[in-house]
Amino acid sequence: DTGxxxxxxxxxTKRGQNVTFRCDPISEHNRLYWYRQTLxxxxxxxxxxxxxAQLEKSRLLSDRFSAERPKGSFSTLEIQRTEQGxxxxxxxxxxxEYRTVGGELFFGEGSRLTVL
Amino acid sequence: QQPVQSPQxxxxxxxxxxxxxxxxxxxxxxxxxxxQKHGEAPVFLMILLKGGEQKGHEKISASFNEKKQxxxxxxxxxxxxxSGTYFCGTEWTGGGADGLTFGKGTxxxxxx
Numbered sequence: 265d266t267g268x269x270x271x272x273x274x275x276x277t278k279r280g281q282n283v284t285f286r287c288d289p290i291s292e293h294n295r296l297y298w299y300r301q302t303l304x305x306x307x308x309x310x311x312x313x314x315x316x317a318q319l320e321k322s323r324l325l326s327d328r329f330s331a332e333r334p335k336g337s338f339s340t341l342e343i344q345r346t347e348q349g350x351x352x353x354x355x356x357x358x359x360x361e362y363r364t365v366g367g368e369l370f371f372g373e374g375s376r377l378t379v380l
Numbered sequence: 381q382q383p384v385q386s387p388q389x390x391x392x393x394x395x396x397x398x399x400x401x402x403x404x405x406x407x408x409x410x411x412x413x414x415x416q417k418h419g420e421a422p423v424f425l426m427i428l429l430k431g432g433e434q435k436g437h438e439k440i441s442a443s444f445n446e447k448k449q450x451x452x453x454x455x456x457x458x459x460x461x462x463s464g465t466y467f468c469g470t471e472w473t474g475g476g477a478d479g480l481t482f483g484k485g486t487x488x489x490x491x492x
Contacts, residue, residue, distance in 0.1 A: 297479050304381075306467045306482030307422065314458075320479065355421065368412060369480065370470075371421035 270356050274284035275347055284342045285375040288341070289358030296332055297369065299355040302315045307355055307362050313339060346379045353377075355361055381405055381444035383399030383470045386432045392458050393491050400453040400486045411444050412469040412480055415462075422467060423452075445453040455488070 273317045289296045294315050294374050299307035308327070311321045315336035328346075333339040343350055353376050357369035383404045390398050402411060410429045414422040422483050428444035428451060439459075444451045456463055469480030 304484070306469075306485050307480075309479030309481065312479050322479070331474070368424040368427050369422075370424065371414075373421050374433075377436070 268356055268370050270372040270375050270377060273373060274378075275360045276380065278295055278380050279323050279348060280347075281344055282342065282344045282348055284340055285354050285356075285377075287339045287341070287356030287372060288337075289339070289356070289368055290360075293358035293360050293370070294336065295334055295359045297357045297359070298339070299357065299371075301353045301355055301374070302351075306355060310341075315353045343377070346377075351377055353380045382481055383468055383483040385427050385466075385468055387485050387486060388484070389487040389489070391491065395457050398455045398457075398458060398488060400455075400466050400468075400488070401452070402451045402470070402483055404470050404472075406449065406470075408444075408446060408449050409469075409471045411442075413442055414467045414469065414482075415464045416467065416485075417464040425466075428485040438464075444459055457486075458490050459489045460490050460492060463488055475485045 269316050271286045275283055297312040298310040300310055303305045309322050310325050311331050313333040328344045329342045353374040355374045357371045357373050359367050359369050383402050386401045392398055412427050413425040416422040426442055430446040439456045442453045465485040467482045467485045471477045
């Protein structure tokens with residue numbers, strides 16, 4: 265299967281611990297996005313990459329969050345010193361184009377984070 | 381700024397039609413529609429670019445009125461498989477954040 269894959273699917277951690285999520289996009293897609301989704305809400309944009317360059321970060325993304333996409337392939341999202349408010353589903357998506365047909369997002373299954 | 385979706389929820393019987401609306405206070409460049417089933421990832425349905433196009437996808441179609449900054453998703457002769465939460469995602473003409481901004485979603489329940 266060549267869809268977007270995310271790992272781990274579920275993570276339970278204690279407040280104050282660091283967590284890291286990985287996303288493998290569709291191989292030919294050069295744009296990669298991270299979104300956060302809480303219960304009953306739509307996905308909220310966090311950040312995105314064009315190849316290896318991080319081009320935009322949401323104001324929602326505090327200094328405890330960092331994302332990388334080395335070599336323009338997979339991406340990681342790290343949350344340091346987790347807080348209970350970080351509990352959410354973290355969705356990764358990739359796309360081939362921008363602002364045109366073909367710019368649709370292909371989402372992964374998500375990584376669900378629970379902070380105790 | 382988050383687009384506003386209406387209604388928040390719809391309950392239909394199989395075979396009935398539904399309309400879901402999405403409106404923005406900013407000039408839109410494009411509107412995307414996604415469907416998400418419980419516990420699953422959002423799945424792309426269609427993209428509409430400014431120009432007032434109407435797109436179709438089986439019995440699901442959508443329109444985009446760029447003057448009113450509105451899009452509507454039409455589901456005709458609904459099937460049980462249409463159940464889920466529908467999100468519109470918008471991109472603004474002026475650019476800015478390059479990710480889609482999603483609405484809060486419309487919950488669609490299709491009953492047999």
